[in-house]
Amino acid sequence: MTTGALTVPQAVPAAVEVHDVHKWYGAHRVLDGVQLTVRPGEVTVILGPSGSGKSTLLRVINHLERPEIGYVSVNGELIGVKRSGDRLKELSERAILAQRSRIGFVFQNFNLFPHLTVLDNVAAAPVATRRLAKPAALELARELLGRVGLADKAGAYPRQLSGGQQQRVAIARALALRPGIILFDEPTSALDPELVGEVLSVIKDLATSGTTLVIVTHEIGFAREVADRIVFIDDGRIVEQGPPAQVLDKPQHERTRDFLSKVL
């Protein structure tokens, strides 16, 4: 673990610390100096109009996107880079993959492996990263599938399932690595309206279990119910953040008010 100027000096390190992150796609600036701290066990919901950079922010946290300036640390450990003197050096691919295996990520489009059964989808990562032997991984996978209510679908292939079921499998797959933190990138945006509820209820269960969650979503009602903190982001900057009662009911900024008036 690194200490010193690059991490926040505190007894318990932040679950996620995003420090002054800038990110460009060509000439387009997606993230413009984002600063965010997530405490362990906290549920953070990121809201914002499309194209505001919220998905990019989430992908920076597990280094699917590399920030041009700034750094991210998870549980006090720098992500994707290491400190060398007063410089940051890129980590090896293997080390980055090892870091990612400690951070769960759930995609908007599920991205299940279509050629593997549901059970193998969930069991793949613990086996591939050599954390569990195959029988133990399969047992864990069965248990997790039971937890998301899909114990009877273990032998099915992902394309034989509904969108909501696929997303629940994707959540079980992320849980199989027992991550301390899980990132959700618009987990219900690709779902038919009647399937949204089953996925949200699984996430709600996780929220009460003490896992740190960072969720990008458009479901304002869900955000109000589950979030400890809401972060509103626009144009690559955090406009305001705070508890749901404050950000959703008494927004301080014009842009937040404007956004909420459109989605509520």
Place this chain on the structure above:
Amino acid sequence: MTEPPGTVFLAAAPPADAPSKVLSAQRVQPLRRPGRWILTAVVLVLSAQIVHGLATNTFYQWDRFGYWFLRPTLLDGLLITLEVTALSAALGLFGGILLALARLSGSPVLRAASWTYTWLFRSVPLIVVLIFLYNFSALYQTLSLGIPFGPAFVTFDESRLATDMTVAVVGLSLNEAAYASEVVRGGILSVDQGQHEAADALGLPKRYQFTRIVFPQALRSITPNYVNQLIGLIKSTSLVFYVSLLDLFGTAQTMGATYPGDIVPLLLVVTVWYLILTSLVSVVQFYVERYYARGATRSLPPTPLQKFRTALRGLRERVRREAAV
């Protein structure tokens, strides 16, 4: 609608002398297609003519075909064809995978090298490559393994290493790898970007990502294209005759020189054997494709046996229905 509403009403009403049977309870009569029947008849007649010609024309000398078909000399040639095909197909696919990975790598040098290789071997005719290799031992007498530009550890005598078989397999593999690399690259590119991201996000090791996640999915589109290649390769092996390796075609050619009267039946023997090989490959292709379709389609395509059973069941049901009417 152009008719006045009254007409429609009248047309829709059942005629006075309609049978007592309700319309909805009747089976719809299928549309008759006389044109289709005429064309079918024409094709059947033409096919019969072709078969009749093949069977009765003495030019084909079917008795001589029977004599040559299982002759040990020709079977030896067939064995050579199979051996050359199998080795070149395996080495070519392996080389193709390496070339495709190089082409998709982050290193510009690897990308350029892979591109140049494919460009070169797709441009040069296979026969030129083979004859070039055949004369290779004149260009380089020895091949050695060692430090580049430094001392050699092992030295091979090229003239002993380069048997006709080696020349044929190396030549065909070099050529095959160039085409296979594009087939494999196309397959890898066909795998959704989300699969790479999901594998990355789970922290799966790179090697596992390729062998267990990306490549098995790529194989679904690689298989039909590579089988196409493979069938081309089976036939290309007939060129090894020019580097004095006696494969199926080469043997037939040699026999034809000795028995000039039997050239046509010998060519027929070769044709039938190539047909058999291609058919076997197609059968294997069906089952390989079916295997890699798991998960890609909601239900697997039926095997010929299953199709046959379904057709039989359908026929039986139809007969029963017709009988009941």
